[in-house]
Amino acid sequence: MSVPANRKLWQGIAISFAIVFAYATVLSKLVHDWWTDENYSHGLLIPFIIGYILWTQRHKLASVPVKSATFLGGAAVILGLFGLWAGVAGAELYTQRLSLVLLLAGTVVYFWGVRLLRFLLVPFGLLVLAIPIPAIIFNQIAFPLQLFASRCAVYSMSLLGIPVLRQGNIIELKPLNSFETKKLEVVEACSGIRSLMTLLTLAVVFAYFTHSPSDEPPGSNKRFGWLRSYWFWRSTIIVISAVPIAILTNAFRVSGTGILAHYYGTQVADGFFHSFSGWAIYVVAFILLFGIGMILDRFRPAQSEGEQVERKSPEPESTVSISPVVSAEGSEL
DSSP, rough: OOOOHHHHHHHHHHHHHHHHHHHHHHHHHHHHHHHGGGGGGGGGHHHHHHHHHHTTTTHHHSSSSSOHHHHHHHHHHHHHHHHHEEEEEEEEHHHHHHHHHHHHHHHHHHHTTTHHHTTTTTHHHHHTTTSOOOHHHHHHHHHHHHHOOOOOHHHHHHHTTEEEHHHHHHEEEOOOOSSSOOEEOOGGSSSSSHHHHHHHHHHHHHHTTTOOOGGTTTTTTSSSSGGGGGHHHHHHHHHHHHHHHHHHHHHHHHHHHHHHHHOOOOOOOOOSHHHHHHHHHHHHHHHHHHHHHHHHHTTOOOOOOHHHHHHSSSOOOOOOOOOOOTTTSSOOO
């Protein structure tokens, strides 16, 4: 090993230890939330997914020319450390955790440049999606989803002629062969935000691993050249479509639970059916996500822009030199 390579190795080890030391408490609480909070249990897989992405792309990342941006990277590192201090002072975990992402991005820019950071946008995006959002924002998203799911359930039951009454996120119905009404509450766990966060992460992973950079048009490495790429718009549509898919599939689940509660009693909302329907909805949502990817590929142009450029480029003409043939008498033929 050469001296410069050895020096870079020790620099990387020293920086890693410094980051782990500064964020030890933040990282331990983050892992604890992944383990205990079912809304973000997918975060336990994120480090392994990021590690797999970095390992499969190691040759491509190594080929990126190093052009460090000392000022920009240093400013991002300082801002990240300031975010850590502000989060600790204000007892705000989300600020502390976001500061870690900013610090890592600034470190990459400081040593390797902005171009390498562009290749690491997906790993950083997955890390951001694995960070639990603040409770005040979480509730602002979850409660409207609870109301939407309960409205869909009441509408579906009304279409089937089932007498039902809704008060906020509480559904009041009368099961068959029952003399009293029962109440079903669309709680936070049934709002769909859990499947929304998980499906968003799954959509990013799905879009990334079905991406084909070999078909990107020429000039995609230039500034805003990625806007010409079919694969960029395909990935964007897949990730955005994860939001309505998660909301609608959860509304379908709540509607089905309400209908079954009318015919079989409210006990179907608990126990095995509740857990099974949750897993079944994940499967259905992923199938729909996969179907959108297939539809986009079905209507993809027959030739990528890069192939069209190659086809239009003229092939070098072969020049044939004809030398005069001299006969025995000395005349040219």
